[in-house]
Amino acid sequence: MKLKQLVAAGMMLSSASLANAAAPESEFVVEDIRVEGLQRVALGAALTYLPVQVGDKLNTFRVTQLIRSLYSSTHFENVEILRDGNTLVVKVAERPTISNIIFEGNDDIKDEQLQESLDGNGIRVGEPLDKTVLTSIENGLKDFFYSIGKYNADVTAIITPLPRNRVDLKLLFEEGDAAEIQQINVVGNEVFSDAELMEGMELQFDTPWWDFLSETRYQQQTLQGDMESLRNYYLDRGYLRFSIDSTQVSMTPEKSGIYIALNVSEGEQYTISDVELVGDLLGHEEYIERVLPLTPGELYNQAEVTYTEEFISKYLGRFGYAYPTVTTVPDINDEDKTVKLTLSVDPGKRIYVRRINFQGNSVTADKVLRQNVSQMEGTWLSNSMLESSKASMSRLTYMEEVEYETVRVPGQDDKVDVNFNVKEQPSGSFNAGIGYGDRTKLSLQAGIQQDNFLGTGKRVGLNLSTVSYQKSAQITYNDPYFTIDGISLGGTIGYSEFDGSDFNVIQYNSKQWSVGANIGYPINEYNRINFGLTYANVELYNRGYYEQTEQFYDQFLNGDDPDAPIEYQSYLGSVSWSRSTLNRGVFPTAGSSQRASFSITTPNSDVNYFKTVFDGKWYFPLSRDQRWSFLARMRIGYGNGYGEINGNEQILPFTENFTAGGADTLRGFENNTVGPRGVIRVPSGAITGPGGVQYPSDPSNDTIGISRRSLGGNAMALGGLELIVPTPFVEEDMDNSVRTSVFVDVGNVWDTEFDYDQYSGLAQSDTRYGALMDYSDWTQYRSSAGISVQWLSPMGPMVFSFSRAIQERDGDDAKFFTFNIGQTF
Incomplete structure (x- = not known):
């Protein structure tokens, strides 16, 4: 805005020239009018600017009016008035047309800002060029550079003639270096020291090399803001008569340094x-x-x-x-x-809302947006409801930005229209995962999800997976506004074939198909409760033999064929509570979100177990523009069996165990490798007694081995801290699409049912994959630190993580780099 004002002010100082105008020597009655020199301007258009018609008497005053009128049309660079008998002859030279505008050497001012300022003053491609304003524009731009401390800056307008009365206009910038602040002195302060006063100022000097956030370049606007901050510092502490008496800004002779002096009068406290x-x-x-x-x-x-x-x-x-x-x-x-x-x-008059309008939504239907607006038409205007409506729409994953304005209805001082201006972002994503591990090798998965199906706000997804460890298909559907009151309804249908050995967990294969439905109820604008019921049919085969899984397998085994597949069915009921005050649905920078869920199988299921999980994220902005933000997150979970079925005590099926490691849990570790490992017990062999009778050997002579893959556990605690920073080399307007953070991850997965004493005295025959640990010890945590870059690409969210394990345990598989597509944020 300041740049545009400077350019406009420069143009106001310019004036049109009436040079080369010649008036007829005496008055005469015009019998004909002839216009010469027209190229681009049509004769009819030129005649409209002549305040003289055939039959009018022409004198010196009328000639002056005629010339001024022609120049005011902005089409002509030179005008000459002649008389040929009683014929008025108007000779014109048209202003050249701007063919191209080129900016060169400008770093601090974007091309878009420059073009906006030129547009406002009629200098644009295809328009005639008024050369009289170029000097003013040059001076206005120089004043702008001076205001940001670039006193050696220069701006030159270069006009290159082209055929057919056209020109190229080039604005050549030599910005130079900004003057550095050498010293800032506050004179007259006795109550507070210079150091105390400087803490609240943005302009700084003599800063340490590592303080790269400080501003040491002089900027006039920043100084004005610092003066206001200084004034507020005193006023907030009772110094009601405080004043800044004068300000001196001086330069070094070479114009590379700035000295600033602020003379203040503190006064007394009130x-x-x-x-x-x-x-x-x-x-x-x-x-x-x-x-x-x-x-x-x-x-x-x-x-x-x-x-x-x-x-x-x-x-x-x-x-x-x-x-x-x-x-x-x-x-x-x-x-x-x-x-x-x-x-x-x-209080003024009570204001009512006449109409609520939406702009910028090319995909999303107005009805969908209106469902998130708590302010109603026809009721009085409530600022709190407008803010609530903005926050609700901002949390939609397919909205990038939401703003609103109130516009008074003409002729009615008690009514306004509310205009919501939204900026949409891709609501559909191609979800994919690409990974490479020493054991998993290359793995791929793909899917399509649409959070705003056909602009209705409904979520529809089809996910197909063909990774090395799983083949699956799932269809999901959710209508967040099944009723006008915000009751949601959804469902899923899925099928999968799973190979645990390729998933970095213990050996087993499974086939599962499931169908489920859920319904949600809003408690208020932040809180929601959901209920669900899912039927699942599971078949397990190609089992591995591990101590921790035998109790689960034993209740289904066929004595005649111990290796036969087992099959069980379950009806899983769930209830969950969610709360969100996030300022955005994707890449939030402020607010928090929490979700707690409890699920349990019904007593008529073949397995009886429960699981509970809590997931929370808290964002704390560190700067006013929220480009710097702090994130704290936590995820905890616990599950176990309940009751008995046919005399078998129920435990949590190992297929429902928690696992950790990878992009969304513990970065720096291979996917699903953190946590308890399978214990393999090998009997020492039978003892042959007298008469060839064989007797069982002493169990204390058995040996154990540890699987190279994780088994997971029934308890989990994960957490992390992240500092969200501006992404280097990326423009500020891309903050909603690209995010960079420095993180620390910590956590563990453990098994509360594991009995370490049962195996601690046995010899371990194979230690290639680590030594036996107490897998029930929750303190055996892991941690890592690194840098993560997240990009909301056209194919879906991408995550690049560079991390290093800080605390790892024997047998862990640490990874420095991970890359995922379709990662959930």
Whole structure:
């Protein structure tokens, strides 16, 4: 905006020239008009700018009017008026047409900003060029560079003639280096030191090399902001008479350094003697007085005064008074250093919403967006409801940005239209996973998911997987607004064939098909509860023999054929609670989300077990633009069996165990490798007694081995901390598509039912995959640290992670680099 104002100001200083104009020597009546020199401008158009017609008497005054009118058309560079008998002859030279505009050497100003400023002043491709304004434009751009500390900058406009009265316009920039701040001095401060005052200022000097976030280049606007921060620093501490008396900015002779001096008068501290509310508070005086932070006897605080004004305005805005006026009038007593604050409140008229409009949604239907708007048409305008509506739409995964504005209805001072301006992002994704491991080799998976199917807001997905460890197909459907009240309805149908040996878990194969349905109820705008029921049919075969799985297999084994496949059915009921205050559905930077779920099989199932999981994420913005943010996350889970079936005590099926390792759990470790490993017990052999009778050997002589693959466990605790930083070499407007973070991951998976003492005394025959550990010990945690880059690509989310294991255990498979497509954020 500042650049555009500078250019516009330069143009206002320019004036048109009337050179080369010749007036007829005497008055005469015009019998004919002839225009010469026209090329691009049509004769009819040129005649419309002539304030003279055939039959008019022409004199010196009328000639002056005629010339001014022709120049004001902006089509002509030169105008000459002649007389041929009683014929008026108008000779013109048209302004050249701009064929191309080139910017060269500009780094601090984008081409788009420059073109916007030129457009506003009529300089664009295809338009005639007014050469008289170029000098003003050059000077305006120089002033802009001076304002950001580039005092050696130069701007030159170069015009290159082309055939057919066309020109190329090139703006050549020599920006140079910005002047560095050599010193900032605050003169007149006695209460606070220079170091204390400098902490709140953006401009800095003599900073250490590692403080790359500090701003040491002089910028006029930044200095103005720092002066305001300095003023607020004193006002917030009671120095009501504080003032900045003068400001001096001087340069070194070579214009490479800046010295800044701020002369201040601190004054004395003032306390609040009284706080009075006057005006129409709509009957809410008692509540407002009770929550006001301003208290007599305390030091004056400008921040609290501003907060009080904003609070009252927002509070009245909840009741439809969208444009209240809240003014604080201080009555200063310099004798006893006190101030009486009078807050004058004028609520204005109650404002009603006539219409709610949506703009920018080329895919999503208005109906879908309207379902997320709590503000209703025909009711009074509520600022809190508008903010709630914006937050609700922003959490949709297919919305990148959401803003709104209120527009007064012409001729009606109590009605407004609300315009929501949205920017959509791809709602469909091609989900894929690409990985390479020493054991898994190359693995691929693919799927299609549409979060906004045909613009209806419904989620439809088809996922097909052909990775080395699994072949599966799943169809998912969810309608978030099955009813107008926000009740959701969804379902899934799936089939899979699984090979655990290729999944970095113990050896077993399975076939499963399932069908399920779920229904959700909104509690409020942040909280939701869901219920689900899923039927599953599972077949296990090609089993591996591990101590931890025998109890589960034994209840299904066929004594005549111990290696035969086993099959069981289950009906899994679930209930979950979710809460989200995130500011965006994808790449959030503020707010939090939590989800807790509990699932349990019905007593008529072939297996009886339960599982509970809690997943939470908390985002804390570190900067005003929220490009720097801090993320804390946690995931905990526990599961086990309950009761008995046919005399068999129930345990959690090992197929339902938790696993960890990989992009979404513990980066720096191979997928699903963290946690308990399968224990293989090998009997020492039978003992042959007298008469050839064989007797069982002493179990204490058995040996054990450890599987190279993880078994998983019935308990899990994972967590992490991430510092979200601006992505290097990526423009700020790409923050919603690319994210970079520095992370620390920590966690463990363990088995609460594992009895370490049962195996600790046995010899281990094979230690290639690590030594036996107490897999029931939750303190055997792992940790890693690294850098992650996430990109919302046209094919779906991509995640690149570079990490290093900090704490690993014997037998762990640490990985430095991981790459995933279709990762959930």
